[in-house]
Amino acid sequence: GAVVSQHPSRVICKSGTSVKIECRSLDFQATTMFWYRQFPKQSLMLMATSNEGSKATYEQGVEKDKFLINHASLTLSTLTVTSAHPEDSSFYICSAGQGLSYTFGSGTRLTVV
């Protein structure tokens, strides 16, 4: 079946630094990828929709200058958390559509200290 590979699975960074999270579709092309954020014991909140070759579409309240999304190819989308702060600590998950259903990456646990 379709596989979406997300790296890293865990990252700890210092406040003020930037962190890049990669999401790759391994055996299919994904013109659209979705980035979610999930706080402990809560549901997934859509942050942005990443479109290959064009600008990402951000959800209301998500700072596009803080959460930079690049979708340079049909198999790779990246999310960069810039100037990270402790409140950015969260679980970030990407997904890509395959027909009507979606395949999710395994998630990235970001801890900002």
Add this chain to the structure above:
Amino acid sequence: SQQGEEDPQALSIQEGENATMNCSYKTSINNLQWYRQNSGRGLVHLILIRSNEREKHSGRLRVTLDTSKKSSSLLITASRAADTASYFCATARETSGSRLTFGEGTQLTVNP
């Protein structure tokens, strides 16, 4: 923003029992999907039901959809300890490529 509500928020049962989780949503949909998430992991697609379908089965899973009430249920029969996870419903308003809107999730614990 989340449009779905799920109940119960948490469910604890014994192995062999059935588990039923419910999901409600607010807008019209093209399809509704159920996902499972083990702690600290990504989501795994379980089953999809289209808006013109009322019931669907997949192994020990049974999903119903009532578009008049904007609700769905997921039944897991003969539960196993390995079924312990969070379960989320998600709705799609359009066909392929549209965003998913997730419910709040149900934390299922199956005790051996």
